[in-house]
Structure formats: structure tokens, C-alpha cells
Amino acid sequence: MSYVSKPVRKKDAMALVTGKPVFTNDLASKDCLIVKILRSPHANAWIEEIKTGTAKQVNGVVAVYTYKDVPRKRFTLAGQTYPELSPYDHYILDQRLRFVGDAVAIVAAETEAAAEKALKRIKVKYRVDEPVLDMHKAKDGKILVHPEEDWEAKIPVGADNKRNLCASGVEESGDVEKILGECKYTVDRTYHTKANQQAMMETFRTYCYKDYFGRLNVVSSTQVPFHVRRILGNALDIPSSKIRVIKPRIGGGFGAKQTAVTEIYPAFVTWMTGRPSKILYSRYESQICASPRHEMEIRVRAGADENGIVRALDVYTLSNAGAYGEHSPTTVGLSGHKSIALYRHTEAHRFAYDVVYTNVQAAGAYRGYGATQGIYAVESAINELAHMMKMDPVKLRELNMPMEGEPLPAYQDCITAPSCTMDQCMQRAKEMMNWDEKYPYKDMGNGKVRGVGVAMAMQGSSIAGIDVGGADMKLNEDGSYTLGLGCTDMGTGCDTILSQIAADCLETSIENIVVFGVDTDISPYDSGSYASATTYTTGMAVFQACQELRKKICALGAKMLEVNPEEVNFDGEFVFTDEEHKVSLKEVAIKGTCGNTQELQVTRTHCSPISPPPFMVGMAEVEVDKETGSVKVIDYAAVVDCGTPINPNLVRVQTEGGIVQGIGMALHEDVQYTEKGKIRNNSFMQYKIPSRLDIGDVRVEIRGSYEPSGPFGAKSIGELVINTPCPAIADAVYNATGVRVRELPITPEKVAMGILKQKLEK
Template sequence: MAHTEELYLGKKSYNVIGTRPIRHDGADKVTGKAVYTSDLHLPNLAHGKILRSPHAHARIKSIDVSEALQVPGVFAVVTHDDFPDLENKVANLGEAGMVNLLELGANCLAKGKVLYKGHAVAAVAAASTHVAEEAVLKIKVEYEVLPSVTWVLDAMAPTAPILHENLRTDFMGKKEDKPTNVALHLQFEKGNIAEGFQSADVIVEREFKTASVHQGYIEPHVTVALWNEDSRLKIWTSTQGSFVCRQQVAELLGIAVSQCVVVPCEIGGGFGGKIAVYLEPVAALLSRKCGRPVKMSMQRNEVFEGTGPTPGSFMRVKIGAKKDGTLVAGEAWLAYDCGGFPGGVIGPGCMCVFSCYEFPNAKVDGFDVLNNKPHTQAYRAPGATQAAFACEQVIDELAAKLNIDPIEFRLKNAAKEGTRRVDGPVYPRVGFIECLEAAKNSPHWKTPLTGKNRGRGIAAGFWFNIGCASSCSASVNDDGRVTLVEGSTDIGGSRTSIAMQLAETLGIGAHDVQPQVADTDSVGYTFLTGGSRVTFATGLAAYQLGLDLQGQMKQRAAEIWGCGADTIKVENGNYSHNGHTLSFKQLAAKVAENGLPPVVGRASVAPEGSTNAFGVHIADVEVDPETGKVTVLRYTSVQDAGKAIHPSYVEGQLQGGAVQGIGWALNEEYFYDDKNQMRNASFLDYRMPTCLDVPMIETIIVEVPNPTHPYGVRGVGETPIVAPPATIANAVHAATGCRMTSLPISPPVLWKAISTKA
């Protein structure tokens, strides 16, 4: 693991951190004033629409746009040919991964072949969305339909239809020589698993599968692009990372990043699905062609069929333990699909499958597999939820076989400081044991569950927080309020958690900081909102910014008092010297009164390596044995937050992740028919949980400080979704005796299992 700096200050009490102020953008968001991309109305605006493939796999023989161009009110039509010649160049999008530009471009507008139903083929800009929609239907595409495949194991078979003829498997850096759909084969090993399993008293081995699921943000993808006559490109969009969006667009269009400005509007949910670009480069091409700003937004079925789900998977997990409950060996074989283009989330899947426990011997094989589905994207702890569904059920079964309480079994083997993960890194101080203890002492666990057809399940989850670059700046106003400018798009209240860290550092109130998220021309480079990094890394930048502002304020005070800056004491926002004391606000006023240089600060950081967050979930379910329907009666999420900056929004992350995970566990799936067409591309048939489907979600925040952050923050956004499907599956097993090894555990599937068992 990369060297990480010890930064934790060990403060015993805080003024702002840990309180629950109203979020700074709150009034805008409850009155309808907040501006999301779709709310923009520019003069002379054109509206774009995309033509999408009706086939799961086909060669494009020809595209005839002539009739579409004749429709009155149509301004421009584009296809892949409108992109500059994209080479097989790889753009480094940091933690968002290495992106092959040829593939990214071919995902935005198909090149030669369509690789999934819903794959974008061409786009129209017109006077209204209705006209654009009619024109799109007039584009004639001749297809040669090819055999298609959507199940990951079928796609790995030697006889499978091949998506990319030139693709060869990369096995730990070496290229194999046959055409294949397996883009990547990863392998991690620790110790000696043969010896490990030999020493085991009990071994459990099971196979698992999961369906593709979608992030399900309520705001569809939407963008406005204006390619001006001065060749400056301006993009307003719903993105998790304005700088990452800018980089992708610039690379795809062959322009310098500084020629493009991305304005991040309010974003209506992302969960990992709004990192890759879809509409942005297409709207830009249309704008250049028609000389107007172009707005494009997706309909819901386009979101399901054309944007990233998270992988469907097949997994085999084998774990051995001693009679006393000590784990001795683990082996996992994971195949995750990545849809139409290589580069899925198998890597983190492999890293996470055994990450909660101390395994002396372990081996993990992982496969990134192409198939005729939309190219997968990150979805909250990408790859970890599937892996936990497998591993945590095997752990549950082992504990039962050994007649050991499931929490005690996990405690005995829990990962802790010094534990080495199968992929190499050694944990610093982590809070898994504390989470297990908190679960054990929770009101939920201590209340016996009674009643027929009911069961309780428990499972654990793990995810990283990444670091990466964040920048922010601020100015101190005459009235002592601080204007904060940051680059992290705010999906769930992060403006406030960043502002609170600055306020804490300066010793002022949360509402004495006014945060705003700026465009890419107005703030330094800031990596995306994802990887549970914002409150951690941008928060670290805000802390450093606070030190910068404080240093400058000391200098101003020194000028006022005619003393050396280093003789000034700062405590809780009060600046004092030799019996004089000025509060931050008083000092700010004096700075203006005395005509001193205004205080303007800046900070940029790029913390290396990752920190870690663990969670433990408990669920009580009741199963209707006649229908197979599962009702979640009670649910508790325990998680180590390091330090909860704004506890309400930490709870919100835990609750939201739990409910997404419950949806994944019980009903959500991409349902494909025999032509590999998705049959449930609507909110009605995709069935995300409504509020009538879930109970209140109890939360317990554990605080084991992160040594690499001054206030001990760990990111909390992703871990909450990791444990739920395994937790529900373990609860269903307790209620019915059926070990459910495939997701979703939908009523027909569970009914079949119950009736077959009986």
C-alpha cells in the first residue's frame, strides 16, 4: 500500500463537526429553485434525440439520414463518422479507470457494429424534442443481425458469438492468442490454498449468480452543449465529475481540455452511473453542426437500455475453517460481465471478496467478460456487493455448521490493523471489530425475533475510499463570512460536509461558510464525486484551506497590532495577542476598515492510497410461503464512518444504500427475453423499492478515526450497499431453510425453492 501520511489531530471535542445544520442548498431544493441541467433554457436552443439499436448484436451495413434531414425543423444529424478519427488511445481517467477512446466513442455512437439493444446509432437536433423524435424515426439503418449472448457463462463458452474480433484475453499482463469475450483474467494468491484446505475441518463451497441491476437515479441523463464560433465548447451537464467529463469530451473531440468548460448543474443522483459520458460529446457534435446550443435528455427506457448497469455475475466461493472457527483457506472464481465494451468492475470484486477476514491462504480468479448488454458502469462499491453476496453466505453456512454464533464467528476472523488482503495491501487502523461489537450490542440483535416464517440474517461489507486530487479556494468577506468555491459536484449534501470542515478549522459557524460548486474554469482540478472520496479528500482540502486562511488572518492581525504573526494565538476562531482579542468576524471587519489586502485562500491536495470502511447489517424478514414474497420487517445498518461530519447525512447514506441493496436483493434485475431484449426497461417493471416496501432503517454510526485525515473522516457513500443482498439472503435462509444463491430472490424464485424443498 502506498505510503499514507498520519494526519489525524485527535481532537476530543468539536464545535461544528458532528452537528446537524440545515444544508446550504436546502432552500433552493425544497422550493423548486435549484437548477438541474434539464431546467436550463438557452436562447435559440435546439433539442437532440438519439436513434438506438433495436438489436442486441448487429453489423451496421448502412445509415441513410437523408429523409430525416428533410423533416421541417431538423437542424443537424450526426453519426459516429462525425467524431474525429479516434485511435486506440487510452485516456487515464484516474480512479475512473483507463478508458480506450475508440471504445468510449463507439459507445456514444456505434461504429460499425451495435453491441446491445439501445446502443446509440445516430442523433438529430431539431426545433423541438417532438420534431427530433419524428426525424429520428426517419433515419434508415440497414443491419445484419448477429447471434447475441447476455449470460456471462454463455459469453465465456468457446462457441459464443464474439463481440470484438480483435480482442484477446489479458492474463496478468500477458495477451492470449484466441478471439474471445474474456477481456481480462486477474489472479491473486496468498499463502498456499491446497495446504490450507487440507487443514480445514469444515469446507463449504457454493456457486452464486446475480442479475444486472441499474443505479436507478431518478434524474435521466441530460446535457446542454454550446460549441461557440470562437471554438470554445461549453457543456452544462448532470455529471459526477466535471473535470472527468471535460477530459473525456475533449479527448473524444480532439480538442484541448482548456478549450472546453464543463458547468456541473445540480445532479439528480448518480451512484457511479454518471461518470462516463454518453450525451455530452454527441450534443457537442450536433451543436457544432447547427450553430445552436443543443439540449439532449434521455427517456427512462433509454437510461435502462443505454446506460451502465452493474454487472451480472457468476461466482464460486469455497471456504475452509477449523472446528474452533478459525478460517484457514478461501478460494473464489468470479466472472463479471462488462457489457459491450471491455473494462468492468471485476478488479474491485476480486479485492473485496475476502476483504473482511483474515485468510492465511487464499486465491481469487476474476474474469471481465463481454456480452450484449450496455457497457457496465460503477454502481456504489462496484463489484463488492456481488462478491459479498457469495462470501457472506458461505461464512453464514460455515458458522451454522460449526454451531458458532455468526457474529462471534466473524469476530474471530475479522480483518484488523495488519491484516493483509489477498491482493496485497495491509490494513491500517480499521473499525470492523468495532462494527461487529456494535451490531452485537444493538437493540435489534438483542431483541429476539419470534413468529412463523420469520428469520434474521446478518452480513458484513467492505469498501475502500480513494484519495485523488481536490482543490478549493475561499475569500473572507468583510462581515466575516467565508465564500467557499469547490469542484466536487454535490449529489447528497457534500457542500455542507465540506463547508463544515472549513468552519471547524476556522472556528466559525457552519452557516458562516457559503459553499458553491464551480465550473471547470473557476476552480482547480478536482477529481469526481465517487469512490467515497469527497468528504474525505475534498474535506482534507477544505482543512488545508482553513489553515491557509487562518495564517493570512494572523498576518493581518499582526499588522493591526504591530506584532509578529507567530506571536498571535488562535483558539476557537479568536485571535489574541498581549491582552487584545478579536473574533474571526471582528478581525475580518478590521481587515476591511484598515484597507489591508483581502484574505483569499486556496488549497489543493492529492492524498495517496485508500482508506477503508466496514459495515455490518442485520435484517429480519417474513416470507409468505404460499407466494414466496419477502417482507423486510426490521433492518439495521452499522458502519464505521471514522468521524461523522454531519450525522444526518451519514445516516442518509446508510439508509439509502440499504434500500438500494434491498431492491437488488429482492426484485431488481435486467430481464432479458430470448432475443436478448430487456423486457422491463421502465420504473414500473424494473421495480425499485417504493416507501411501502421497506421499514425504517435503523443506523448505528461507529467512529474509529481514519489516521490519514485530520478529523478522522472515512468516506461512507459506498459500503452501505455491500451487505444488504447477503443479509437478506441469510435472513431468508433462517426463515425458510432455503439457501438462495441467485439474485434477485424474487417471489417466483423463492416460491419455487420453497415448494421444491417441501
């Protein structure tokens, strides 16, 4: 029986579809104190005076904390591995308030009503300062977001808090100006993406309690349990050994939960009061004070010769960190590294960036992690270049796309592509979309016009040389195995995918694998689930642990058979030398529990020195109403190269889901601020994520290469899939109407106004 490459049902599926109580708030004890946060109404303010006396008198209120009560030690909320690249710029509560929604005070009460009442009774006198809301005015501006002396960047990333710089840098290879000067065709365009919300259905939430050792137990909806443990140690200024983090089922993350958005508050309450407590963010809070995608403005200069060979790319990214720097120095890198690398003939490239602090909601990690923004910009510029050259954008890509063994310019984590079927992906996408017939547009004769657009994308598989995957494989007394994991299944299915790998390695049934994760007291260390790392990195740890465990099973079996270990074989059921001489797995397992000195348990840690990119092609067909400017994606064809798809069903659903999120980013999801820096899109009323009526067909196929460094040839899929919709849809709209929208989302207003402008110009 083999499970790899089979559409195996997720091990937790039936619990989920029958609504079992498996999520954080289902597990929280009923006597939890309710934790609520008083939030700043101002984008830039200083607390001159804060009175909590009457709030504390509310019946049922147990504690009210202000900046005076918390440790004066800065930390970052970003869930990242050492050396942490995000600046230490947070207190649990600070006297300075840096955005509308920043935390002013923490209230803990017996009931929600009491907590709400206490919030209203906290009296705060603010000194309201002028905020810096425009990211163009932040660098070297007069208003500083982090003027404090104890601000700290752990390692040099071009940061300077006295210049509002969270990171900056220039990377260059070859003489960009010279090559651009030689190119027959060049474009110079600027694109703008917004701070989209992950909008996972389960909002941020955490509950905490102290155990019989006086340790702080934290049950949280997080992608990064081990990082949360360290972050809480830093924030509370206590040894991390006093903290245990448990991850139950998670109701979606998409990167949002790679930042410790909520954990610090109940952790502080429980640590101080000794009482269990919980915090549940409302959707409103998840929209205004969470961890969205970085707003970026990206200028792209691209040049090609008369034959359509792209010779130079110059990318400058201005990224908006917002009020705090979580994931800011790192996300920006992907906007250049994973976009320039799509053009293998690039002789010269430059990637420069500034990441600035402003007085808006702090950004964080969102699926794609900067690559989404960069690929939207570069793929759009390449489309514009193709139109300038009067060349089919597919053709231009066929000439320049990544190929196996060929260079990936600007991408430091693999000099050349170790595995790549981008050419097959393009070929198949073209067939699926019937591109040659549909390109560039078709007037439907009813006021509507259809256009098609194309884009390529890549991502990484883990952070090369940094991400660590851990697996603990144990043979139990009954002949079953337990697979202990430190990575976090957030609906993605990694518990199942890793069990498939284990079952194949151990030649056993998947039902014979018990999978467990995550408890930082028990699980093997794992960086967590982000950076498209889990299947690739942890999968390899599982693979290695299983191989090692097989050796131990053979050794004990051989001892029982009274032969040398190298004389035996193991077929998953028996350790044997021949038909006559064999012991069953169960006999070995029992032997392991009785008079035995050899553990039947292996823990393996894996880290890959490279990050092999998965690739894909996305093609969009849109229908635009010329009267209203409304755009509907009627068909989306996508072909992915994720290496070996360990579970083709889950690859497909991940791809479909990522594409639809990308469609939301391209067409609907906007983040707008009032003049005072307050977010207008603070609920699902104003922040529109796609419903099932907003999308047409989404058709996905797999053309997997074989990645030698991955388990069974696998690469990643999770993030890659959000990267093509924005550029593909933008070009489809252009092909349909001639209107080029360079600021997302592509709203009906922008398209209709563009069409009107065209008419007036005629």
C-alpha cells in the first residue's frame, strides 16, 4: 500500500465536518477571565494621564493594566527564527500610541459585560500629535514613529529608527543602466498594492492557565508555537522554560498567525493573576489591529532586445511597515528576489528597497510574503513590455521563463532551478484557456467584452539554511507508530501529508500512524508552518526519522532472531531472514517494552541549504461591463509545479483557495484610511472577500517536476498559488478594455473612469 501521490482524506476531516469542539475557544475552560483591550482612537498620541480607579470598581473586574504595569523590555511579535530580523520595537503596553487601534490598557473581568463596562470607565488624557500616514513622507520625515532610545534592530538590515527606516538596501548584479540603455524596448512603471487582510474565518484567539508547577500554559491559534514560547518569555520577561504552548486545530492562518497578535495579553493576565483567561479578537479587531499584508509601491524598469529577450530588470520597492516592524525587513526581500528570478536571461538586475514606519496598522506575514506584490509588479511590467513590442505575452514568457538547470537571477537560495516544469505548465495552461483563440479579447456584442491575461509565479520551499523541521517517530507497544510534530496544521493538511510520508517509509497503513502536534513540552522543535516549509522541510525530517527507526526495528528483530542486524529485512509487517525465520512488528514492539535497552524512538531534525522554488502559470479570462466597469473572472486556468504532489487533493484545494484569495486582492479587497488614519474597511461589510458568486470556473492541473532535495521529490504549494491572479487579471482587463490599472484593487470605478478617459481622449 502506498499513500504518496494519493488523494488521502485528511486524518482530522471527520471531526471537522461534524463540528467537533477542537478549536481554541471550544477548549477554553468556562472559568476563564475575559480579556479586552482599550484601543487608541488616535494615530499618533502620548498618554499624559490614565485613570483606572473607577474601571477597577466595576463588579466582576479582576484587573486593569496600563503601560505602568508591564515590563519595560522591548521585543518583537514576529514569529521568526534566530537571528530575528524584525526589530525589537514592542512593549506589551506603551505610553506612546502609534496607530488607531494600538493597545492602551488591558482589562480582565469575570464576564464580557463587566470587561466592556470597565473599558468605558478608563479615563485617558491623550496628547494628540500629527501622524505620518503617507508612506512616501515617512523616510527622513519630521514625525518619528519610534523615536525611543531602547529601539533595537538585532542585526543590520539597513534600519534606523531616527529616519523611520525599518530596513533598506540595494542589491545589484551587472550594469543595469548600461544594459537598459542597449535595450530596444524598455518600460518604467510603478505599481501599488494594498494592505490586504488574511481574513481567516477563525479570528485571533488565545487562552491561558497556570498548571500545578506554576507554569504558564498557553493554548493558542498559532502557526508558530515554539516562536510564541520565546516571544512570551521576552514580553513577560520570564524564562521561556516557564511557558508551554499548545496548538489545537486552527481555523486558518495564511500567515496572520505567524505573528503573536493576541498571546501577550492573556499570558500577562494569567501570569499576574494566576487565573485562567482568554482573549477572542472580534472581526473588527482582526481588521484594524492585526497583521495584514505589507502595502507596497513597486517601480519596475524592464528592458528587452528586439528578439524579446529580457536583459535587465530594475526593481525598487517602498514597503509600508506601519506602526511596528513585524516581518518588515524580510517580506520586502521577496518582492525582488522572487520576481526578477522569473527571467533567466537577465544579464543585469538591481533590487533596492526602503521599508518605512508609518502611523497605520502594522503589517505582517500574508501568504506570498512580499513575492505576491513583487510578482504583480514585475509580471505587469513584462506584460506592458510585450504589448509595447506587439508580442504575445505568452510568447515573451516562453523565451525567458525559468528552466531546469538554468539561472534564477537575484534568487540567492538556488543559483539555478534544481527542478522546474514551467514550460509544461505554460503549454498546458495555454491549452486549457484556449489562449491562441481568445487572446487578446472578444467583444460579446452586449456591452460586455472578454479579455485574457497571463502571469508566471514562483515562491520558495522553506527559508534556506534557517528553517528547521522536526519529527519524532515512535513504535508503540501495539505495533502502531506515533508521529510527533512541531509544525502546525492549520487546515492545510500537513498532519495527514506527513503521515502519508511516514506510512510509505514504514510500509504500514496510514491508520497505523498516530499523529500528534503541537505541544512545546513534547513536540520536537520545529520553526512552525510558514515560508512554504512544512511538506518540504518537516517532510524530510519524517523521512529520515522513519529510515532510522527501521534500522532500530531491524536491530531488535535481529536480536530476537539471534542473527546479525545486516542479515535481516523488514517489510513493514515482519523482520525476517527467510520464510521460516521471522518476527512480527508487533512482537518487536512488545519486546521493546520488556527487558529492552534499545529505544524504538527516533527524533530527527532537518534543514535544507537550498529553497527550491515551485512554479506556476495562471491565466485569467475576465468579462468587463464597459458601461459600469465591473469585472468578473469567468475562468481561471492554473498549472502548478509543486514537485511531487504528496496529496493531489490538497494541492488542488490549496491552489484553488490561493487563486480565489488572489482574485479578492485583485478586484475587491481594499484598505482605505480616513484623514486621521482610521481604517474604513473594518468589517466584512466594507472589506469584501470573495463569495462563491464572485468567482467563475477555477481549473487547476498539476505538472510536477521531481525535486531531488525534497521528500519523495516534493516542493511546496501553499504560498505560490496566490501570486498569479493580480497580474493576470490586470492584463486581462487591459486586453479587454485598453485600461491599465496599476493600483489594486481593480475596482469598477477605476475601470469605468479609465474607459471614460479613453473616450474623451478620442
